[in-house]
Amino acid sequence: MADGKGFTCLMVILILGNIFGAAAGLALCALAIWVAVDQFKLYPISGVSGKDDIFAGAWIAIFTGFAFFCMCVFGILAAAKKSRALMLTYLILMLIIYIFECASCITAVTHRDYLVGNSNLVKKQMLKYYAADGDSGSRITLTWNKVMKEVECCGTDGPVDWIEYNSTFREKFGTDYPWPTHCCKRKNNYEVVNVEACKNGQNTTMFTKGCFNHIVSVFSRYTWAISWYGFAVLMFMFWLLILAMVYYLML
Amino acid sequence: MSRSILVIPALPFHIMLRSHESHLFSTAMRTMFIFFGMLFTLSNAEFQVSLLKESDGVVTGRFADSLLLSLPPCALATQSVTLEYNNTDTNESKTLVNIFKVLPCRFRRDIISTIENNGQFTTSRNLGYQVTNLTTGSTYRFLTPVASKQNLKHSFCMLFISVKDPNQIDSGLPARSGAMVVITVILSVSMFILLVALIVTVAHSLGGD
Numbered sequence: 127m128a129d130g131k132g133f134t135c136l137m138v139i140l141i142l143g144n145i146f147g148a149a150a151g152l153a154l155c156a157l158a159i160w161v162a163v164d165q166f167k168l169y170p171i172s173g174v175s176g177k178d179d180i181f182a183g184a185w186i187a188i189f190t191g192f193a194f195f196c197m198c199v200f201g202i203l204a205a206a207k208k209s210r211a212l213m214l215t216y217l218i219l220m221l222i223i224y225i226f227e228c229a230s231c232i233t234a235v236t237h238r239d240y241l242v243g244n245s246n247l248v249k250k251q252m253l254k255y256y257a258a259d260g261d262s263g264s265r266i267t268l269t270w271n272k273v274m275k276e277v278e279c280c281g282t283d284g285p286v287d288w289i290e291y292n293s294t295f296r297e298k299f300g301t302d303y304p305w306p307t308h309c310c311k312r313k314n315n316y317e318v319v320n321v322e323a324c325k326n327g328q329n330t331t332m333f334t335k336g337c338f339n340h341i342v343s344v345f346s347r348y349t350w351a352i353s354w355y356g357f358a359v360l361m362f363m364f365w366l367l368i369l370a371m372v373y374y375l376m377l
Numbered sequence: 378m379s380r381s382i383l384v385i386p387a388l389p390f391h392i393m394l395r396s397h398e399s400h401l402f403s404t405a406m407r408t409m410f411i412f413f414g415m416l417f418t419l420s421n422a423e424f425q426v427s428l429l430k431e432s433d434g435v436v437t438g439r440f441a442d443s444l445l446l447s448l449p450p451c452a453l454a455t456q457s458v459t460l461e462y463n464n465t466d467t468n469e470s471k472t473l474v475n476i477f478k479v480l481p482c483r484f485r486r487d488i489i490s491t492i493e494n495n496g497q498f499t500t501s502r503n504l505g506y507q508v509t510n511l512t513t514g515s516t517y518r519f520l521t522p523v524a525s526k527q528n529l530k531h532s533f534c535m536l537f538i539s540v541k542d543p544n545q546i547d548s549g550l551p552a553r554s555g556a557m558v559v560i561t562v563i564l565s566v567s568m569f570i571l572l573v574a575l576i577v578t579v580a581h582s583l584g585g586d
Contacts, residue, residue: 327438361563
């Protein structure tokens with residue numbers, strides 16, 4: 127059984143598949159590092175709510191991606207050496223890594239649904255923690271200030287969020303400022319263009335769009351990197367493992 | 378002189394109002410609803426006092442304890458404006474007498490105006506008047522008799538957006554997305570298949586040996 131034309135063909139396919147798998151695994155590792163670094167600095171929004179498994183999935187994917195790379199290199203060796211023991215080791219270890227990577231994909235996409243399925247969680251968190259004391263309060267405040275300034279937005283669905291609901295911000299600062307001054311347009315020297323007009327809600331002097339769309343797009347981007355790309359890698363590895371099992375049986 | 382009266386009954390909405398607290402920061406459950414009723418008598422010149430809207434250039438005309446009202450038209454020039462308002466819950470009335478003169482829309486401290494500058498010339502536009510020190514969750518009725526025309530009265534009833542408690546926002550899982558279902562189902566099935574296939578492979582090779 128071992129030395130036929132079909133057998134050699136299978137071995138070549140397996141080696142090539144493992145080379146491609148090694149590259150894919152390394153790319154997964156790199157992409158997961160990008161997510162974990164969080165260039166948009168939105169982690170506190172997910173961290174304070176406890177739904178931060180997009181980032182936990184990223185950390186798992188860093189290790190599983192690199193492990194896929196190592197195991198695929200090992201698989202090339204095992205296939206070339208035509209060794210049963212090595213192929214069995216390869217199969218068992220790959221299955222374990224496969225299961226961990228599945229966990230990463232599923233948990234990342236599930237927590238994305240919790241966070242940005244609708245604007246309620248983000249809005250509630252903003253109203254409770256913006257300007258609040260404590261560690262969570264300061265992290266959320268800094269995050270929102272950054273988002274409102276860079277994305278030029280105010281509130282979750284709009285500035286009316288600050289008026290419709292009671293908030294820690296209002297309890298602390300009263301009703302003189304209906305919304306934080308970060309909602310106001312600023313000049314290049316960071317001075318507010320017109321504080322009184324912003325307080326009155328004149329839409330030429332403040333940001334009127336909500337920040338939720340930006341938050342959704344960022345978390346979706348992270349999740350698609352971990353979940354969908356991880357899913358694609360796993361689908362490729364699935365067929366590679368099936369082929370490896372057939373090869374093992376032929377040895 | 379034609380007269381017409383349009384009345385929208387406010388009574389059912391008073392029954393619906395569950396919270397009578399006037400304390401601004403109470404954490405009790407509050408209901409939120411908006412109601413407009415217009416009661417006006419028409420005379421030679423007419424104007425309607427109303428809340429400023431987004432089309433007027435503001436984000437909202439309704440704040441937690443103040444409102445932005447529209448200005449009388451410039452046809453009533455040089456006349457003083459008096460505003461009476463009445464809290465229909467506590468029956469307190471307040472009158473702001475001669476708060477400003479209508480047109481030529483001279484800039485006044487309390488009038489909200491925008492200044493637009495397009496580089497060549499500057500125009501200023503008066504948007505409205507801000508009534509402050511109001512109580513959240515109360516109903517107010519506004520009347521604006523203009524001093525020289527005794528018959529000219531416009532009023533309307535409105536309710537505040539009473540502030541909602543953010544703890545009442547339901548922040549649970551809204552729905553599972555299609556992506557989540559697809560990924561979970563397909564990966565679970567593939568994990569199962571691989572596990573079974575590995576067991577069969579090992580058993581077969583051991584059996585063969």
